[in-house]
Amino acid sequence: MSDERYHQRLENDRHTYRLAGTGNRSFTSVADDIGHIDDLVAGYVLGALEPDETSAVDAHVRTCPSCQVSLADAQRTASMLPFVVPMQMPPIDSKVALFARVAHAQRAAAESTLPLRGVEAWRTPTLPTSAGGALVHAGSDGSSSSTAGVTTSRGSRTGWFVSVLSVPLLIALVATGFWGLQLQNQLSSQNSQLTELQSQLANFGSGTTSYPLSPGFDDPQAEGQIVIGSDGRAGMLQVDVNSKDAAGAYELWVNQDGKLVPAAEFTVGQDGKGQARFELDQPFSDYESVHIRAKALDSGQSGSQSDTLVRDSSGALGSTGSGLEISP
Amino acid sequence: MPASDEVGSPPDLIEASDADLIGRAAQGDARALEVLYERYSGVVFSFALRIVTDRPLAEEILQEAFFRAWQQGGNFSAGRGTFITWLLSITHNLSIDEIRRRRRRPQKADSEEPEQVLASVPDTGSGADVEDEVWLGALRDTIGQALAALPPAQREAIEMAYFRGMTQREIAEALDEPLGTIKTRMRLGLQKLKDALGSDGAELA
Numbered sequence: 170m171s172d173e174r175y176h177q178r179l180e181n182d183r184h185t186y187r188l189a190g191t192g193n194r195s196f197t198s199v200a201d202d203i204g205h206i207d208d209l210v211a212g213y214v215l216g217a218l219e220p221d222e223t224s225a226v227d228a229h230v231r232t233c234p235s236c237q238v239s240l241a242d243a244q245r246t247a248s249m250l251p252f253v254v255p256m257q258m259p260p261i262d263s264k265v266a267l268f269a270r271v272a273h274a275q276r277a278a279a280e281s282t283l284p285l286r287g288v289e290a291w292r293t294p295t296l297p298t299s300a301g302g303a304l305v306h307a308g309s310d311g312s313s314s315s316t317a318g319v320t321t322s323r324g325s326r327t328g329w330f331v332s333v334l335s336v337p338l339l340i341a342l343v344a345t346g347f348w349g350l351q352l353q354n355q356l357s358s359q360n361s362q363l364t365e366l367q368s369q370l371a372n373f374g375s376g377t378t379s380y381p382l383s384p385g386f387d388d389p390q391a392e393g394q395i396v397i398g399s400d401g402r403a404g405m406l407q408v409d410v411n412s413k414d415a416a417g418a419y420e421l422w423v424n425q426d427g428k429l430v431p432a433a434e435f436t437v438g439q440d441g442k443g444q445a446r447f448e449l450d451q452p453f454s455d456y457e458s459v460h461i462r463a464k465a466l467d468s469g470q471s472g473s474q475s476d477t478l479v480r481d482s483s484g485a486l487g488s489t490g491s492g493l494e495i496s497p
Numbered sequence: 498m499p500a501s502d503e504v505g506s507p508p509d510l511i512e513a514s515d516a517d518l519i520g521r522a523a524q525g526d527a528r529a530l531e532v533l534y535e536r537y538s539g540v541v542f543s544f545a546l547r548i549v550t551d552r553p554l555a556e557e558i559l560q561e562a563f564f565r566a567w568q569q570g571g572n573f574s575a576g577r578g579t580f581i582t583w584l585l586s587i588t589h590n591l592s593i594d595e596i597r598r599r600r601r602r603p604q605k606a607d608s609e610e611p612e613q614v615l616a617s618v619p620d621t622g623s624g625a626d627v628e629d630e631v632w633l634g635a636l637r638d639t640i641g642q643a644l645a646a647l648p649p650a651q652r653e654a655i656e657m658a659y660f661r662g663m664t665q666r667e668i669a670e671a672l673d674e675p676l677g678t679i680k681t682r683m684r685l686g687l688q689k690l691k692d693a694l695g696s697d698g699a700e701l702a
Contacts, residue, residue: 207684210684212665215655215658215659216662217659244578249690252636252637253641254637255637258539263538263559264534267559270564271564274564
């Protein structure tokens with residue numbers, strides 16, 4: 170197609186764009202074609218389309234090989250734009266922080282026995298659907314807080330927790346015959362509580378959805394998840410701030426119509442871990458975002474605090490992220 | 498964390514291709530990720546900084562981009578493009594998301610006049626090796642010349658979209674121009690860039 174003819178067609182169609190199935194077309198590249206998603210390609214690769222336009226392009230290219238080529242062509246050009254920026258080097262701190270985060274994620278993944286890949290194994294645990302769940306109990310120093318625990322489906326952790334609870338009691342029962350009967354009663358009572366909690370967790374685990382949280386500005390090493398029950402309102406929160414200096418009171422805030430509303434309080438212990446159960450006024454999916462923050466000294470004020478962990482309704486990630494890979 | 502920099506990394510890693518490195522990183526080899534970081538942290542950081550115009554935030558984006566690349570390295574396919582363009586697309590998405598998030602929350606920064614991409618900013622050095630620096634410098638010159646050759650209105654439309662995260666509609670409103678005009682400027686500008694860059698673009702992608 171000659172330049173003259175091309176520009177004539179361009180002029181004729183400059184204010185319109187058409188999706189597939191319109192007009193007679195016989196083109197070899199986007200430069201030669203007016204129609205399809207041609208008017209949207211540039212905006213698409215430059216990230217300048219409205220969401221509905223982006224969706225239209227995504228839907229169209231799935232079934233249009235020609236436009237796939239056009240889009241790839243334009244993306245190649247757009248991908249060169251970052252290189253026009255003069256080089257500036259980041260501080261060494263950035264590298265240290267990145268690899269500390271990577272190392273931690275690797276350790277966390279290694280602790281998992283689930284046959285999942287990399288850090289995702291830790292970030293996307295699910296509640297057990299059977300009564301094999303674990304019990305997380307408040308520590309004797311109150312550091313773990315929370316009235317009930319969140320359990321993952323990792324078998325080793327389950328066994329560990331049960332062992333922690335049961336073994337000392339069993340040893341005491343055998344070693345101290347005088348107190349045997351009393352201890353047996355205690356054990357029976359605890360077993361009963363354990364069975365009850367396991368039952369609750371099993372019920373909760375049916376139809377639950379797990380939402381990974383992402384680190385915010387305050388604690389870039391923090392990790393956590395929220396598990397929402399089948400009713401969409403009851404939830405469990407589990408966080409690991411990954412810092413021994415982060416112990417203290419924390420709050421879960423939900424963004425309701427642009428306003429942050431407290432939903433739960435919990436304590437992060439010296440081990441950096443904390444958990445809580447909560448009940449939301451609205452279904453979880455109705456909130457624009459959730460934020461985990463260290464509790465302000467001035468109670469009830471979210472103030473200008475930065476997030477420890479965060480997630481928004483699109484699955485977008487915390488301090489810097491986007492929702493590219495995580496579905497709500 | 499691995500203590501060594503690229504200089505101290507095993508020779509097989511230093512010589513490895515980006516695709517090999519991200520594959521190894523995805524399998525848990527942090528040294529491979531470190532080599533990629535040494536190669537591209539400057540490009541990623543500079544790009545993020547240009548968009549968000551805030552150094553601490555750009556550092557966060559830098560970390561997040563590499564962390565995601567490490568997490569999702571198993572999904573990277575060399576057949577769909579180079580590692581660096583993939584990494585920069587992650588960086589772009591993260592950066593644009595951030596400035597749009599800030600735009601939704603009124604801040605004084607929104608009233609500032611954004612820098613022009615082609616404005617001269619002195620280099621502050623690079624962690625990449627000399628060969629990489631030469632290649633990146635030549636590439637920057639080529640793209641800079643191609644952008645400079647665009648009609649100012651087309652260059653402005655591309656810049657407002659790509660580096661400032663504005664939609665076509667927002668640009669049209671900001672410039673008080675018809676939406677169709679903005680779309681046309683972007684389309685023609687991108688086409689001219691493609692023509693000007695020619696094989697450079699194909700080589701990179």
